[in-house]
Amino acid sequence: MLADRFRLDAPASGSVGFAGVDLESGAAIHAFEVPRTWVKPVRPGVGVTYGYLATLLGDVVVEHTHILVTEHVPGVTLQQELGARHRWTHVESVKCALRLAEAVETLHDAGAAHGFVHPASVIIEPEKRSGPVLGWALEASASGHRCPERGTEGPPTFEDDCWAIASVLYEMLTGERPPDAGFASAEAVGVEDPELAGTVAHGLAPDPAARASLHELKRELARWFVNHAGEQHEDHEGTPSIPPPLPPGMSSHPPGAGVPAVSSSMPAAPAEKPRSKALVVGLAFGAIVVGLGAAWGVSAWMSKPEVKIVEHTASATPAEKPAAPPASAKAVSLSEVPVTAESEVTGDKMASCVAAHLPKGAFKKAPDLAWMCEETDPREGSSKLRVAVVEGAGTGNVTDAMRVFSKLGWYEMAAYAVVRSGCCPPDAKPIELPEPADGCDAMTPALQDLSKAVTSGQNVDPALEHAEKVFECEAGKNRASLFRRTSGPKPHEQTAFRELVTDLASQ
Structure with a gap:
């Protein structure tokens, strides 16, 4: 006992x-x-x-x-799965690594290292819940998943966790353990995708100064996933791949x-620590939002229905028959995401369109979105959309969309611009924001450019970087409150925006 x-x-x-x-x-x-x-x-x-x-x-x-x-x-571990299947597809591997990075990031936000990231501690097919789940039980002396300059002794560090995630990614991609010293170049990694090889080499760089941080590693993986999630899921051995281990719900x-x-050696910790990545606000039933009957966090995480999808035009007019997802696509365009007026959960074409631009299972019931095409201010629109996401989840549910919106920060306005652009007719009034501060670029065209890049399937990096600079400039001019913020943009906010696009690409 x-x-x-x-x-x-x-x-x-x-x-x-x-x-x-x-x-x-x-x-x-x-x-x-x-x-x-x-x-x-x-x-x-x-x-x-x-x-x-x-x-x-x-x-x-x-x-x-x-x-x-x-x-x-309980469940099948990644180590067991790799032993049976040798290696995973690139898409499966990156998606799993992103989930592991997010789990570790949650701990780091609470001030804790993990120290046990290893294929043997990753439950890829857990019983009665979605995987992967990052567990803990592992021999403390397990080698190959700690920074090489630290050896096998000493307590775990944040840097060890990041190295370990990159190591696990390499094992999923190749079926082999990485060399203890890491990789001096992308060419040495031996992964045929050059961009992905570069990410692995960045995470496993021998020089600590040149090595990726967890935030950098997660950003690179999210960028790769956005551009490749539509590719056909077939493993490298030529046999059909199992479904990705990470359902969007x-x-x-x-x-x-x-x-x-x-x-026993300190006061009992609370069941949850305040942190930006957390969704669970309490472990008891009954979290309440007046007027909505929903909350950002509750004790039960319920399954959510999917939305039927069919082809659509710019005005969201349904087509005659369902559209099949493309077998392969280098980039996923939001403008190509099909929606319908006959949703399983709403029967409302605007709600159906918005749901198709959010992580799967966003709406269990139809929220009021009739205002969207008339609301031109992204500050007000993003606030209303966030409320609609909670309302659409239904009482007592926590959805991926709620989780992402809780982390968007400045990028809530960008998310609103993207969704509005994809669901409103071309003749809808354009978005409008206050005139820029002296020395700052205008935010309205910055968000319009970002929205266009996302909805057309273009490379979003230049537009994202521009939007980030605009946000930082306005905050630096002490105008954050004008945009309903208390400070400048945080790194996790852009990551959350990328995740919003990533989840869309995985649908």
């Missing part, structure tokens, strides 16, 4: 440590020993919940032995729901 709460029953099957039960919640747990020096960098992650992360429930000291207790997530329930955190 640990901390009068966790009962250990037997050695964990196929892993280190012991399996057991949390007597307070009845949930299955996994407990395993770690070096004393590992506890401090990992401890801030106690109680952090995220859909693609197994919850760390606490750290317990028993006769000078330090034990981590985590949520037990979130898990049907939060990990560790109702399982409070505990630590």
Whole structure:
């Protein structure tokens, strides 16, 4: 018995440590020993919940032995999957790596390192929830997934986590473990896609100063995925690929729901820590938004229906028959995303069109969007759209669209411009924003250019960089409040905007 709460029953099957039960919640747990020096960098992650992360429930000291207790997530691991299939398609690999990066980023935002990122700790086919789920139980001495300059000793660091994600990506792409020293060049990686090889080499650069940060790695992966997600899913062995392990919908329930955190060496951590990446506002039922009956976070994560899609014109007029997704596409154009007036969940063509521009499952019921084509101010429009996303999710649901919108920040206006451009007729009034501050470029054409780049399937990087500079300039002139912001743009906001496009491309 640990901390009068966790009962250990037997050695964990196929892993280190012991399996057991949390007597307070009845949930299955996994407990395993770690070096004393590992506890401090990992401890801030106690109680952090995220859909693609197994919850760390606490750290317990028993006769000078330090034990981590985590949520037990049964299922097929990435290591087992790679052993059976050798390697994955590029699209599958990048999509999985993005989810792992997001899980780790959630921990880093809470001030915690993970330290156990490895194919053996990634549950790719978990039972009763969506994968992948990044677990914890792993031999602390596992090599090949720590920065080479640090060796195999010492507590985990943020840099180790980033290196480990790049290492896992390489294993998914090649079926082989990367060299301990990393790669001196993209050519040395041996991945046929030069852009993806460059990303791997950036993440596994021998020189720490030249190595990608987690934010940089995630941005490069998101950029690659946007341009390749439409490619045919067939593995390199010529056999049909299994479906991508990352459905756009979130898990049907939060990990560790109702399982409070505990630590014998410090006060019990709350079930959740405030952080920009978190959606779960509480682990109890009943989160309320007056007038909407919904919230940005609730304790139950429910499955969401998909929207039927058919070809459409610029005015969102439905075609006669459903359109099949392209078998291969180098870039996915938002203007080509089909919508319909006969949605499974709405029956409203504007809501159907907007839903097609958001992550799958955005609307369980039709929100009021009749105002959109008349609302020319992206500040007001983005605020209304965010409310519509909550309303459309239905009471007690948390959707991917809600999660993305909670992180967009300045890019809410860009998201509104993109959706409005794709769903309103060509003769709709253009968007309008205040005149620029002295020395700043105008924001209206910057957002129009970004919207055009996204909806036409062009390279969005130049337009994104321009929009970022405009946002930074206005904030630098002390005008952030004019755009309903409190400070300049944060790195995760542009990442969230890219994710919005990424999720669309995966539909």
